[in-house]
Amino acid sequence: MVTNIPMVNFRIKNTDTMIMKRTQVGVSIILLKKDKVLIGKRRGSHGAGLYALPGGHIEFGETYTETCQRELKEETGIDSALEFSKLGFSEDFFPVEDKHYTTLYFYCRVSDNIEAINMEPDKCDGWKWVSMHKLPEVMYCDTKAQIEKLG
Numbered sequence: 704m705v706t707n708i709p710m711v712n713f714r715i716k717n718t719d720t721m722i723m724k725r726t727q728v729g730v731s732i733i734l735l736k737k738d739k740v741l742i743g744k745r746r747g748s749h750g751a752g753l754y755a756l757p758g759g760h761i762e763f764g765e766t767y768t769e770t771c772q773r774e775l776k777e778e779t780g781i782d783s784a785l786e787f788s789k790l791g792f793s794e795d796f797f798p799v800e801d802k803h804y805t806t807l808y809f810y811c812r813v814s815d816n817i818e819a820i821n822m823e824p825d826k827c828d829g830w831k832w833v834s835m836h837k838l839p840e841v842m843y844c845d846t847k848a849q850i851e852k853l854g
Contacts, residue, residue, distance in 0.1 A: 726803045730770050731758035733790065733810035733850055734781075734817070740835050740850055741779070741819055744828040745843060749800045755843035757819075757830075758806070771809055779830055780820035785811045790852060793845035808849040 733756055734741040742754045759774040761767065768787055775781045787809040795804040819830035833839075835854055838847050 724801065724803070726805055727760060728805050728807070729758055729760045730767055730774065730807050730809060731756040731844075731846065731849070732771050732775060732787070733808065733853065734775075735810060735812045735835075735853065736815060736817065736832055738835055738854070739832040740838075741830055741832055742839075742842070742846075743778075743819075743821070743830045745826070746828055747825050749797045749802060750843045753841060753843040754839045754846070756808075756846055761807075767807060767809065771811075776822075778823055778827065780822050781813075781817060783813070783817065785813065787811050791845075791849050793849070795844045804844075806844060808845075810853060 740756075742756060745751050745753055745755050757775055757778045759770070759778070761770045762773075765773070771787045772782075772785065775785070788811065790808040790810050792808060793806045795806055797803070821827055821829045835850055838850060
C-alpha cells in the first residue's frame with residue numbers, strides 16, 4: 704500500500720469540458736488451498752513485475768460475488784461455485800498513472816484439485832501456489848498484509 708503521497712488534483716481541464724476522475728473499485732481474491740495462496744506476477748499495467756492476487760474491476764450492476772466469480776474465470780479458468788468471505792479493503796494511489804483504487808479483499812478455501820491456468824498471458828506471467836508463510840517480500844498494494852490477516 705502506498706502511503707504519504709501528497710494529494711493529487713484529479714481534475715483535468717479540457718478546452719471544452721471539465722472531466723472529473725473517479726475512484727475505481729475492484730476486488731482481489733485470496734484462494735486458500737490448505738496453507739497456500741494463489742499469486743501471479745503482473746505485467747502490462749500499473750504494478751507490473753509485482754506478485755498479486757486474481758481480481759479486477761467491479762462492473763456496474765455486479766455483486767461482489769459475481770465479480771469474484773467472473774474475474775477468477777477470466778484470469779485463471781477457475782469456474783466453480785465458490786463462497787467468498789469478506790476480509791478487508793485498501794486505498795491505492797498511483798500518481799504516475801493518475802489512478803486511484805479502492806480494493807475489496809475476499810478469501811475462499813478451495814479443494815486440492817483446483818488448478819489455475821494463465822488465461823491472460825498479456826496481464827500475468829503465470830499463476831502459482833505459494834505458502835502463505837513464505838510470500839514474496841514485495842507484493843502489489845496491500846496484498847501481503849491482507850493475506851497475513853488469515854494466518
